[in-house]
Amino acid sequence: MAHYAMVIDTRKCIGCQSCTVACRIQNDLATELIYNPVVTVGPKGIFPNVFMRHVPLLCMHCANTPCVDACPTKASQQREDGIVWVEQEKCVGCKACIMSCPYGARASHDGVVWKCTFCKDRVDEGEKPHCVNTCHQKARFFGDMEDPESEVFQLVNSNNADCLLNELNTQPSVYYI
Amino acid sequence: MESKHGDNWGWMLAVDFFFAGMGGAAVATAGILDFAGLGLTSAAAGFAGAVCIGIGALLLILELGKPLRAWRVFTNPKAVLTFGAWNMTLAAGLGFAFGTFALPFAPWAGVIALKKIVAGLGVITGLIVAAYPGVLLARHKARPFWHGPGIIALFLTSSLVTGLSLHLLCHALLPAANPVLMGPLSIAAVILLALQLVFWLGYILVKRSAGTEYEAAAAERLVSGDLAAGFLAYLAGGTLLPLLLIGQASPVLTALGALLTVGGGALMRLLTIKAGEYRTWLPGEQSFRARLARGDEAFMTAWAQ
Numbered sequence: 001m002a003h004y005a006m007v008i009d010t011r012k013c014i015g016c017q018s019c020t021v022a023c024r025i026q027n028d029l030a031t032e033l034i035y036n037p038v039v040t041v042g043p044k045g046i047f048p049n050v051f052m053r054h055v056p057l058l059c060m061h062c063a064n065t066p067c068v069d070a071c072p073t074k075a076s077q078q079r080e081d082g083i084v085w086v087e088q089e090k091c092v093g094c095k096a097c098i099m100s101c102p103y104g105a106r107a108s109h110d111g112v113v114w115k116c117t118f119c120k121d122r123v124d125e126g127e128k129p130h131c132v133n134t135c136h137q138k139a140r141f142f143g144d145m146e147d148p149e150s151e152v153f154q155l156v157n158s159n160n161a162d163c164l165l166n167e168l169n170t171q172p173s174v175y176y177i
Numbered sequence: 178m179e180s181k182h183g184d185n186w187g188w189m190l191a192v193d194f195f196f197a198g199m200g201g202a203a204v205a206t207a208g209i210l211d212f213a214g215l216g217l218t219s220a221a222a223g224f225a226g227a228v229c230i231g232i233g234a235l236l237l238i239l240e241l242g243k244p245l246r247a248w249r250v251f252t253n254p255k256a257v258l259t260f261g262a263w264n265m266t267l268a269a270g271l272g273f274a275f276g277t278f279a280l281p282f283a284p285w286a287g288v289i290a291l292k293k294i295v296a297g298l299g300v301i302t303g304l305i306v307a308a309y310p311g312v313l314l315a316r317h318k319a320r321p322f323w324h325g326p327g328i329i330a331l332f333l334t335s336s337l338v339t340g341l342s343l344h345l346l347c348h349a350l351l352p353a354a355n356p357v358l359m360g361p362l363s364i365a366a367v368i369l370l371a372l373q374l375v376f377w378l379g380y381i382l383v384k385r386s387a388g389t390e391y392e393a394a395a396a397e398r399l400v401s402g403d404l405a406a407g408f409l410a411y412l413a414g415g416t417l418l419p420l421l422l423i424g425q426a427s428p429v430l431t432a433l434g435a436l437l438t439v440g441g442g443a444l445m446r447l448l449t450i451k452a453g454e455y456r457t458w459l460p461g462e463q464s465f466r467a468r469l470a471r472g473d474e475a476f477m478t479a480w481a482q
Binding site: 040066 | 184185186240241244246247249252255256259262317318319320456457460464465477
């Protein structure tokens, strides 16, 4: 069974927010919802030793899901391919998943919870998520982490791929280089 | 992505935790007193716990984004919230059933074996309800103020002492079934209040000195930040003062102490929920959120259409 993952090369990201805009438009998100912001770390240091990096944030589609475990209605679910999503018809808006998500990847709107789904409907058709397709810097990679032939597999198993908040043992499916 | 700081639990959930915890502990206390052969503090005390749990459940439903779907919270047995919801329902039902044994016209009032079974189950479910908000919060790995087992002790202690205070209030305000009970209940309440004071001071000390920088910052809000006044009021008026008042010879002072304890329990829940609203920030996230425009969503939505 495939296990979908995303690798983001922060050395290539220029913080243009194209992925943020593509996600919002293509998924027709409400005004107050942002699944996919790009935050900026820095600038830090003193010239000439300065440092700045752009970090796109999104749902980490963790293997060890605090949000799914917290959901009392089974509205928050994880597919066999690792994609975490919310079935809004079952959601009661208790915010247990919002509170338990360490990455702030969920938001409530219209009484229910919304989040990034890795564009699962597109993935089911063999397409890549909108954020990946729209990135003109080719900073995002998406694919099957279990397939040794895939680019994602090779990047994930490279020495410099890392996850956010590793210490929480959520085992994210989004990696950063 | 979290788009506004309003995506936190609100005051209704805090008050739910308060009523449910107090009610659960009151149901458990009623059962323990029965097993000890001491009987009910008053006919009303048996029902009081069930009513409190019911109020808590009502507030929990009102806090939901979709209150009409509230029944769905019973459907995932792996979730702590579901476990808590089932136990709240059972504890409320058992508390109510236990109360009916004090009614002389109830046909089952004299069936001792049945009463013991109801009391025993009430003790178990009541204690679970008393502790479960703490268990729920302790599992939040990225909420620095809540994470860890310490918060379970804080909630359990507070629930037990407010549950006992509810019994003391019922005893003071309503016709007492057994006046001998005031002494043991007051002693238990004083011990729990002293424990509560020690646990809170220890908790703040550990969070400030032995935790992460985020834990220290969260604890600092209670010590010298925006929640400091409330926290001082809780420690002084909701713990220390009742500690001195409960156990006094005067029933009025004891009742006043119990009332302050109950008020302190509610304040403690509000402060704890508020202190836990900040997550551990991701790199760069804090400045991003600070720059987000807020309050114009309705206008922007209308404008886009």
